[in-house]
Amino acid sequence: MTGSEAPVLLRIDGRAAHIVLNRPKALNALNHAMVLRIDEALTAWEHDPAVETVVLTGAGERGLCAGGDIRAVHDDARDGDGTASAAFWRDEYRLNARIARYPKPYVAVMDGIVMGGGVGVSAHGSVRIVTERSRVAMPETGIGFVPDVGGTYLLALAPGELGTHLALTGGQIGAADALLCGLADHSMPSAGLPAFLDDLARMPAREAVACHVQAPPEGELAGHRAWIDTCYDADTVEEILRRLLAHGDAAAKEAAQTLLTKSPTALKVTLASLRRARRLGSLEPVLDQEYRVSCAALSTPDLVEGVRAQIIDKDRTPRWSPGTLAEVTDADVERFFSPLGENELGVLSTEVGCGDSGHRLGILNE
Numbered sequence: 001m002t003g004s005e006a007p008v009l010l011r012i013d014g015r016a017a018h019i020v021l022n023r024p025k026a027l028n029a030l031n032h033a034m035v036l037r038i039d040e041a042l043t044a045w046e047h048d049p050a051v052e053t054v055v056l057t058g059a060g061e062r063g064l065c066a067g068g069d070i071r072a073v074h075d076d077a078r079d080g081d082g083t084a085s086a087a088f089w090r091d092e093y094r095l096n097a098r099i100a101r102y103p104k105p106y107v108a109v110m111d112g113i114v115m116g117g118g119v120g121v122s123a124h125g126s127v128r129i130v131t132e133r134s135r136v137a138m139p140e141t142g143i144g145f146v147p148d149v150g151g152t153y154l155l156a157l158a159p160g161e162l163g164t165h166l167a168l169t170g171g172q173i174g175a176a177d178a179l180l181c182g183l184a185d186h187s188m189p190s191a192g193l194p195a196f197l198d199d200l201a202r203m204p205a206r207e208a209v210a211c212h213v214q215a216p217p218e219g220e221l222a223g224h225r226a227w228i229d230t231c232y233d234a235d236t237v238e239e240i241l242r243r244l245l246a247h248g249d250a251a252a253k254e255a256a257q258t259l260l261t262k263s264p265t266a267l268k269v270t271l272a273s274l275r276r277a278r279r280l281g282s283l284e285p286v287l288d289q290e291y292r293v294s295c296a297a298l299s300t301p302d303l304v305e306g307v308r309a310q311i312i313d314k315d316r317t318p319r320w321s322p323g324t325l326a327e328v329t330d331a332d333v334e335r336f337f338s339p340l341g342e343n344e345l346g347v348l349s350t351e352v353g354c355g356d357s358g359h360r361l362g363i364l365n366e
Contacts, residue, residue: 008037009059014201015052016107017045021121024060030117031069032088038121039095046103053105053205055197056122063112063135064122068092070143073298074307082298089148089294090345092117093287096150097347100124100283105205109197110134110178111190120149123183124283127205130175131190132217136183139170143310144263144302144320146270146293146336153286156277157182161232162221167270168232168240169258176219187216227252235275237267238325263302263318264325269293269336276337284347289337291345296336 009020019038021028045051058064068088076085099106099121108122110130115137122128123136130136138147138155147155147167155163158181166173166181178184188196192212199208221228231243231252237259244256259267273293277286297303301321309318322328 006037007031007034008041010037010041012051013197015050015203016055016197016200017041017048017051017053018055018057018197020057020059021065022059024058024062026069027062027066027113028058028060028064028118029066029069030092030121031072032084032091035088035092035095039091039098042095042098042102051104053107053200054102055107055109055200056125057109057197058112058118061112063118063133064108064110064114065118066113067116067118068149070116070307070311074304074312077298078304082295085298086295086343089291092120092149093291093345094347096120096124097284097287100150102126107200107205109193110136110184111193115139115172116151117149119151119154119183123154124150127186127209128184129193129196129209130178130184130187130216131193132175132187133190134175134178134184135172136174136178137170137172138167139172141168141262141266141270142170142306144266144300144304144306144318145297146266146273146290148290148294150283150287150290152270152273152277152290153280153283154183155181156274156286160225160229162225162228164232164240164271164274165221165228165255167274168237168262168267169255170262171258173221174219175216177221179216180219180221186213188212188214224249224251231255237264237271240271241325263306263320264322264328265300265302265320265332266306268325268328268333269297272333272337287347288345292338292340293336295340295343296338 007023009022011018073085105127106125107127108125110122112133113135138151140147155167162181175187186209196212227247227249234240244252280286305318
């Protein structure tokens with residue numbers, strides 16, 4: 001494999017060190033080797049006084065990263081014992097935590113498609129850039145899975161019930177809505193990104209951002225806050241669905257129809273994960289929780305079936321088991337949160353960097 005064919009390209013340009021996700025044919029989907037390579041680079045650059053800023057971008061024209069290598073997870077869940085997927089998630093989630101605590105500005109260029117694992121390596125960064133091309137989503141319920149990579153932490157922090165809406169429906173949002181939901185910090189035109197990256201080589205991240213930031217195109221979610229907050233402020237998915245169907249807004253009914261296509265188990269576990277994430281309060285215990293949930297999902301039929309239907313066979317007709325919300329019991333949901341004993345993720349903020357939950361804001365406001 002030549003240097004240009006490596007799945008992660010690394011280079012230093014002036015003040016800035018660059019991580020380029022380089023699997024454009026797979027929309028830069030993350031695999032285990034890529035996670036380990038990024039972590040190695042962050043270790044080296046953290047202690048290199050010549051590196052002032054770390055920059056994350058994606059190769060190709062379509063986006064930063066479409067998520068984790070879910071095909072590999074599917075094969076492991078179907079044919080293996082889940083060990084490979086658990087090891088991948090262990091290192092991926094630890095990387096997510098490290099990015100959130102990284103002591104130098106970590107600039108994530110969230111241009112184009114940014115989903116799932118792509119959110120994990122970008123939206124925990126200290127400087128998160130979106131463009132008019134950005135399409136950000138956590139679409140896991142559509143494949144029988146639950147938002148991970150710290151996604152339930154991020155979405156639980158979104159204003160009102162916006163995060164609940166996005167987590168359950170898996171809906172894609174653009175730049176303005178990513179800013180509204182707290183998944184990004186600044187917007188700039190996609191065409192201006194090359195000049196922005198050039199400026200990062202010669203000036204601090206704060207100054208470079210100030211030279212290029214522009215208001216994004218108008219979003220959609222702000223205009224839907226009334227029905228979203230009313231309908232999703234419920235303790236059960238059944239009640240959320242009832243409120244959506246009963247609401248007079250056409251967009252609410254459309255959201256209800258979307259929910260009816262998702263895995264009933266994934267919907268209930270996702271709602272429980274979000275509500276618990278709010279109580280847990282900081283990223284590390286939420287990642288511990290997500291690791292338990294992800295490992296539990298490996299032994300359920302919906303993850304294998306969802307990936308088959310959406311990604312492998314692409315027939316878009318998953319056969320969920322159980323097939324209805326009523327069939328998913330409280331005990332079924334609770335099983336996903338069972339402690340893993342010696343196999344717990346066990347991420348602590350002291351392991352992954354300095355600072356507390358406000359560290360990201362500290363870098364932005366220096």
